Amino acid sequence: MSEIEKLPRGWAMTTIPSLISGGVFTDGDWVESKDQDPDGSVRLLQLADIGDGFFINKSNRFLNEETANYLNCTYLKPNDVLVARMPDPLGRACLMPKLKQASVTVVDVCVIRPAKNEHFNSSWIMHFINSPDFRGKIAALQSGSTRKRISRGNLSKIEFPLPPRNEQDRIVEKLDELFSELDAGVNELKAAQVKLNNYRQSLLKSAVEGVLTQKWRNDNKGKIEETGQELLNRILSNAGNRINSKSLKKKAKIHLKTGKTNIQSQSNRTQLIYLNFLKGGFGQVFRKLVGLIEADQSIDLETLHTCMAVNILLFKLAK
Known part of the structure; x- marks a missing residue:
C-alpha cells in the first residue's frame, strides 16, 4: 500500500516548496565574524537558539542594520518556522517568537513562511517536521563526513501528509493539550525525585543516629x-x-x-x-x-x- 493510500480521507501528500507557493523557503544568511557588531541593533540567531519544538533564545550575536541591509539578509517574522540543518538533532524545528529587536539567522537555519496564514498552520508544519517519520527521511538524505547536515535542496524533496486547513488547527490544539499534560507529568516526577532523595538521606541519617533501631533497643x-x-x-x-x-x-x-x-x-x-x-x-x-x-x-x-x-x-x- 502506497503512502497516499494510507492517508486519512481528505489528506494529500505534499512538499515544502509546493506548500509555500509564493511564501518564503530559504536558508539564513552568510554572516561572517567581520560583519558582526556587538553594539548592533539586529539580532543574529544561531543554531543554538533552535530547540526541538521550542525556541531556546541562547545566543548573543548582533550586526548593525546597515550591514544587514547590505548583505540583503532575510528579516525574520513571528511564527516563521526555523529548521536547523545541522545537529543535534538534525532537522529540529521551532517557531520564531516575537523578540524586541529585528532578527536574522545564520545560513545553517532554514526559514519557512507561508504566503498567507490561511495556507497552513505554522505550528502544524513545525510538529510534522519534528515527527519521527519526517526525521527519518531527513536522516536518509543527510550528507557530510564529519558533521552531518541536510541541504535545503534535499529538504525540499521530502514528501509529507497535508491535512485540510481546519484539521491542521485541531491537530495543533490537541498536541498542545497533550504536551501540556506531559510537561506537568515531568514536573511532578522531578518533584517526586527530589522528595525521594530527601527521604533517602533522612533514612541514612536515622540509621547513623540509631533512630531506626530505637524500638529494637526498647x-x-x-x-x-x-x-x-x-x-x-x-x-x-x-x-x-x-x-x-x-x-x-x-x-x-x-x-x-x-x-x-x-x-x-x-x-x-x-x-x-x-x-x-x-x-x-x-x-x-x-x-x-x-x-x-x-x-x-x-x-x-x-x-x-x-x-x-x-x-x-x-x-x-x-x-
Whole structure:
C-alpha cells in the first residue's frame, strides 16, 4: 500500500516548496565574524537558539542594520518556522517568537513562511517536521563526513501528509493539550525525585543516629550483652593481644595490597581489620568492615548496624 493510500480521507501528500507557493523557503544568511557588531541593533540567531519544538533564545550575536541591509539578509517574522540543518538533532524545528529587536539567522537555519496564514498552520508544519517519520527521511538524505547536515535542496524533496486547513488547527490544539499534560507529568516526577532523595538521606541519617533501631533497643532492654563501647574495647583488646604474630602480619600486608583476605577465622579477620586501624588510622576501618560484610553473606542486618556503630565510635575516638 502506497503512502497516499494510507492517508486519512481528505489528506494529500505534499512538499515544502509546493506548500509555500509564493511564501518564503530559504536558508539564513552568510554572516561572517567581520560583519558582526556587538553594539548592533539586529539580532543574529544561531543554531543554538533552535530547540526541538521550542525556541531556546541562547545566543548573543548582533550586526548593525546597515550591514544587514547590505548583505540583503532575510528579516525574520513571528511564527516563521526555523529548521536547523545541522545537529543535534538534525532537522529540529521551532517557531520564531516575537523578540524586541529585528532578527536574522545564520545560513545553517532554514526559514519557512507561508504566503498567507490561511495556507497552513505554522505550528502544524513545525510538529510534522519534528515527527519521527519526517526525521527519518531527513536522516536518509543527510550528507557530510564529519558533521552531518541536510541541504535545503534535499529538504525540499521530502514528501509529507497535508491535512485540510481546519484539521491542521485541531491537530495543533490537541498536541498542545497533550504536551501540556506531559510537561506537568515531568514536573511532578522531578518533584517526586527530589522528595525521594530527601527521604533517602533522612533514612541514612536515622540509621547513623540509631533512630531506626530505637524500638529494637526498647524491646530488648536487658538482653543486650554488651554496649558498643564494650564491643569496641573487646575488639581492640583482641587485636592488641595478637598483633605480634608474624604470620598475621604477613597476611595483613597481602590484605592491604589486594583489598581481599583469605583468612577464614572471624576473630582473625576482625584482628586483621584493626591491625589496619593501628597501622593506618581510622579512615580505612569502615572500608575494611564493609569488605568483610560483603565477603561473608551470612552476616545479618544487626551485625551491619553494629559495624556502623563501631565506625562512629572510632571516629569519635580519633577526634
